[in-house]
Amino acid sequence: MFNGIHHVAIIASDYVRSKYFYTQVLGFTVLAENYRQERDSYKLDLQLKDGTQIELFSLPHSPKRLSYPEAQGLRHLAFKVDDIHQVVAHLQQHNIDVEPIRVDEYTGKSFTFFSDPDDLPLEIYAIGEQD
Known part of the structure; x- marks a missing residue:
């Protein structure tokens, strides 16, 4: 039924900094970059060699998510x-x-x-x- 993971979605606090990190440091390839005017938000589609993708979003005023201490989710x-x-x-x-x-x-x-x-x-x- 399931064939694998297609993508993971990430909301960045600083879109430019995260775009640099995922493309220049981690080496993801940019598939598409779109500005969504109605949301004042970017959506960047990134891909690894095996086809795995990350959707990187900028969403103004999104709340910070706790990473530590580890939380559910x-x-x-x-x-x-x-x-x-x-x-x-x-x-x-x-x-x-x-x-x-x-x-x-x-x-x-x-x-x-x-x-x-x-x-x-x-x-x-x-x-x-x-x-």
Whole structure:
């Protein structure tokens, strides 16, 4: 019935800063960018190589969402990576704080967390060979 995740929608507090983060730092490709005049809002469609998409929105006066302490609801967004050490080094070159790499006790795969410009928790999860 379900074939996979098509997209995740994110509302940014600073659209320009988040657009830069997701395109220039994380490497998403821009599919479309539209200004919705009736809402005074941008909608940016972004895509990864595997087709996974993020819809990045600017919505004026949207309330801040709590990320910490962890609250009910969507916990985080996780990205598959082949080389976790390479990705961590790339993020750190962009002055992004990254938690120490941990190993999933059930799968033996490496993972770690960092945050987007609005403190949305993002995870990188190694799908390649174990470290």
